[in-house]
Amino acid sequence: MTGFFRASEENLRLVIEASPSGMIMIDREGRIVLVNSQIEKQFGYARSELLGQPIEILVPEGAKRVHQHDRNEYIKSPVTRSMGTGRELFGLRKDGSQVPVEIGLNPLESEGKVFVLASVIDISQRKETEELLKQKIIELQRSNEDLQQFAYVSSHDLQEPLRVISNFTQLLSKKYRNEIDERADQYIDFIVDATKRMQELINDLLAYSRVESKGHEFQKTDCNEALTNAISNLKLTIQETNASIHCEGLPELPADATQLIQLFQNLISNAIKFRSDSPPEINVWAEDRKSYWQFFVEDNGKGFDMKYAERIFIIFQRLHARDAYPGSGIGLAICKRIVERHGGSISVQSEEGKGTTFSFTLPKR
Numbered sequence: 001m002t003g004f005f006r007a008s009e010e011n012l013r014l015v016i017e018a019s020p021s022g023m024i025m026i027d028r029e030g031r032i033v034l035v036n037s038q039i040e041k042q043f044g045y046a047r048s049e050l051l052g053q054p055i056e057i058l059v060p061e062g063a064k065r066v067h068q069h070d071r072n073e074y075i076k077s078p079v080t081r082s083m084g085t086g087r088e089l090f091g092l093r094k095d096g097s098q099v100p101v102e103i104g105l106n107p108l109e110s111e112g113k114v115f116v117l118a119s120v121i122d123i124s125q126r127k128e129t130e131e132l133l134k135q136k137i138i139e140l141q142r143s144n145e146d147l148q149q150f151a152y153v154s155s156h157d158l159q160e161p162l163r164v165i166s167n168f169t170q171l172l173s174k175k176y177r178n179e180i181d182e183r184a185d186q187y188i189d190f191i192v193d194a195t196k197r198m199q200e201l202i203n204d205l206l207a208y209s210r211v212e213s214k215g216h217e218f219q220k221t222d223c224n225e226a227l228t229n230a231i232s233n234l235k236l237t238i239q240e241t242n243a244s245i246h247c248e249g250l251p252e253l254p255a256d257a258t259q260l261i262q263l264f265q266n267l268i269s270n271a272i273k274f275r276s277d278s279p280p281e282i283n284v285w286a287e288d289r290k291s292y293w294q295f296f297v298e299d300n301g302k303g304f305d306m307k308y309a310e311r312i313f314i315i316f317q318r319l320h321a322r323d324a325y326p327g328s329g330i331g332l333a334i335c336k337r338i339v340e341r342h343g344g345s346i347s348v349q350s351e352e353g354k355g356t357t358f359s360f361t362l363p364k365r
Contacts, residue, residue, distance in 0.1 A: 012034075013034065016034060016036045016117075017036045017037065019036060019038065019119070020038070021038060021119045021120065021121050022035075022036065022038040022039040022041075022042045022043075022119065022120035022121070022122070023035070023036045023038065023039065023117065023118070023119055023120070024036075024039050024050075024055070024058075024117075024118050024120060025108070025115055025116065025117045025118070026055045026115065026116050026118070027113065027114075027115055028075055028113065028114050028115070029054075030054050030055045030056070030068070030071055031052055031053065031054060031055070032050045032051055032052065032053050032054075032055055032057075033051065033052075033115065034051075035047055035050050035051070038120075039120065042091065042093075042099060042101075042120065042122050043058055043091060043092075043093050043094060043099075044093045044094035044095055045094050049094075055067075055071070056068060057092075058091050058092055059091070059092055060090050060091075060092045060098055061092075063090070074105065074116070075114060075116070078105070078107030078114060078116060079105075079107065080104075080105065080106050080107065081104070081105055082102070082103065082104050082105070083103035083104070083105050083118070088100060089101050089102065089103060091120065099122055099124055100122075100123050100124055100127050101120050101121060101122060101123060102120075102121045102123055103118050103119065103120055103121075104118065104119040105117075105118055106118070106119070147209050148209055150205075150209070158202055159199070159202060162195055162198055162199050162202070163199075165191070165195050166192065166195040166196065166199070169188060169191045169192050169195065170192060172188055173185075173188045173189070173192065176188075204330040205315075205330070207330070207334060208315060208330055208333060208334050208337065211259065211334060211337040211338055211341060215256050215259060215341060216256045216257070216258055216259075217256070218254040218255055218256055218342070219254065219255070219256075219257065220252055220253070220254060221252065221253060221254065221255040221256075221257045221260055222250075222252050223250035223251055223252065223253065223255075223260065223286070223295075224247070224249065224250045225257075226255075226257055226260040226261045226264060227247055227250060227264045227284060229261045230261045230262075230263075230264035230265035230268060231245055231264075231268065233261070233265055234265060234268060234269060234272070237269065237272055238272070241272050241275060241279065241280055242279040242280075243271075243272050243275075243279060243280035243281070243282065244279065244280070244281050244282070245268065245282045245283075245284065246281070246282070246283045246284070247283075247284045247285065248284070248285040248286075250284070250285075250286050250295075251286055251288075251293050253293060253362055253363075253364055254363075254364075254365065255342055255362060256338075256341075256342070259338045259341070259342075260338075262334065262338065263335055263338045263339065263360075264284070264297075266331040266332065266334060266335050267297040267335060267358050268282055268284075268297065269331065270331055270332065270358075271297065271299035271301055271356070274299075274301045274302050274304075274356070275299075275300075275301045275302070276300060276301050276302050276353070276355075278300060280299060280300065280301065281299065281300045282297065282298065282299050283296070283297075283298040283299075284296065284297050284298075289361070291363065291364060291365075292344065292361045292362060292363045292364055293361065293362050293364065294359060294360075294361050295359065295360050295361070295362065296357055296358070296359050297357065297358045297359075298355065298356075298357040298358075299355050299356055299357075300355045301355050301356055302352070302353065302355075303350045303351050303352045303353055303354050303355050303356050304350050304352060304356065305350075305352055306349070306350060306351070309347075309348050309350070312332050312348065313332050313333055313335075313336040313346070314333060315330055315333040335358075335360070339360045339361070339362070342362050342363070343362075343363045344360055344361040344362045344363060345360065345361055346358065346359070346360040346361075347359050347360075
């Protein structure tokens with residue numbers, strides 16, 4: 001290998017200088033022999049100020065001794081690897097400030113001498129992004145806690161006064177109907193109807209929040225059985241509308257069985273609610289996609305314009321007036337929340353007058 005380093009020195013300098021990462025090379029004694037312009041930018045030193053200096057000039061004071069020991073150990077059997085795996089590393093700038101870095105070590109040999117070429121990446125921006133992400137996660141957790149607290153208040157403190165209002169308004173209706181005047185009867189009806197709708201909204205919001213807070217552990221679940229239970233829960237509605245439901249064999253997979261029943265029940269109920277003039281025909285099947293199953297719930301109902309495809313999964317969003325179709329507009333939002341809790345996604349394809357197909361995925365593991 002005699003003369004190898006000198007012969008390739010110029011090429012090596014060109015490669016190092018062209019690197020988008022900071023590159024610094026030291027000899028066996030830990031003295032800096034080569035740096036690129038990125039190192040100058042990262043640490044605020046001119047190249048001439050670093051060459052010949054011990055590498056510890058770029059190491060924070062509290063880590064110098066450990067770094068020197070680790071460097072001596074590394075030089076005994078140098079291999080290509082990252083430095084400081086499992087712990088945070090910081091470099092020391094000329095102005096005394098510290099910069100978080102990632103370092104990769106690569107040994108070189110020339111004329112019987114060992115050198116170490118280190119790539120240095122400033123990860124300050126990544127750290128800022130990670131910190132921002134942590135803060136967003138904390139805010140999201142706090143938001144979820146607030147939602148659960150609101151659900152608790154809804155189920156107790158808000159429900160009771162609503163029941164009182166509803167009960168006494170109904171008593172007024174029974175006792176004084178036709179005794180005051182027609183307008184008074186109308187006002188009473190408005191109050192009763194508004195109270196019922198408020199109770200419905202609170203109950204639906206409570207159901208939405210409980211997808212996360214009251215969910216059960218995932219266990220091996222027979223989707224055929226979950227669908228059968230969902231159909232049983234809708235037995236009266238199915239009979240009244242003369243609906244027919246066809247199902248091909250569904251798989252077994254890890255899931256919250258109760259929520260899976262609710263998922264099928266909401267999708268089938270939605271298909272029946274938005275039926276066309278013909279009796280509802282609903283087909284349910286699943287297809288194997290290697291790491292997950294993709295389920296389909298297809299109907300022959302009214303369908304809708306696909307420009308509303310994203311809107312239908314948003315809580316309390318409705319495509320029709322309340323007097324046309326009852327409900328609070330939360331059923332599909334609950335479906336989306338259930339699917340996402342299971343690690344899947346849900347989507348829809350529809351065309352006005354030609355029915356709708358909901359599709360959702362559930363992981364096999």
